[in-house]
Amino acid sequence: MKIAFQLKLILLCLAAGALVMSVALAGAPASTKLTGKVIGTPGSYQNGGSTIDKVFDGSLDTFFDAPESTNGNGCWVGLDLGKAVQITKIRFVPRSDFPDRMIGGKFQGSATADFAKPVDLAVVKTSPDVGKWTDITTLLSSAAFQYVRYLSPDDGWGNIAELEFYCAP
Numbered sequence: 001m002k003i004a005f006q007l008k009l010i011l012l013c014l015a016a017g018a019l020v021m022s023v024a025l026a027g028a029p030a031s032t033k034l035t036g037k038v039i040g041t042p043g044s045y046q047n048g049g050s051t052i053d054k055v056f057d058g059s060l061d062t063f064f065d066a067p068e069s070t071n072g073n074g075c076w077v078g079l080d081l082g083k084a085v086q087i088t089k090i091r092f093v094p095r096s097d098f099p100d101r102m103i104g105g106k107f108q109g110s111a112t113a114d115f116a117k118p119v120d121l122a123v124v125k126t127s128p129d130v131g132k133w134t135d136i137t138t139l140l141s142s143a144a145f146q147y148v149r150y151l152s153p154d155d156g157w158g159n160i161a162e163l164e165f166y167c168a169p
């Protein structure tokens with residue numbers, strides 16, 4: 001009787017230990033989301049408030065929409081990471097109304113804030129899914145960059161709803 005009780009206790013402890021271990025494994029991050037100062041094309045379309053900070057506000061419904069003065073060309077939004085970091089993953093969500101405006105858009109890294117010599121990390125080749133995240137884990141460069149951005153194609157108006165950059169844990 002006593003032995004049976006001790007056996008149950010041991011089994012209970014083992015089960016609890018396995019549970020704790022599995023929770024710990026599931027919670028271990030495969031990568032770390034990077035934060036930084038939001039940089040990019042200033043202003044918004046018709047001063048409607050859809051500025052670059054809307055790309056990092058966590059809402060899939062808000063997006064960057066560049067001012068008329070740009071004619072929709074050369075618009076970009078990104079982060080100053082504060083120091084050079086190797087990017088391992090990029091995630092993004094397009095503007096729901098115009099996902100096609102991202103085709104030809106580029107994710108880039110740079111050593112300088114003006115992106116004088118940008119390096120492509122990834123290029124958007126097809127219209128991305130609306131209302132959900134697209135993950136890019138195969139990047140074109142493994143170099144480290146302090147400045148990272150999304151450069152929208154001509155006539156793209158900078159449109160992108162959310163953008164995240166990740167590094168190794």
Ligand code: CA
Nearest residue numbers: 054059062161
């Ligand atoms: Ca947003």
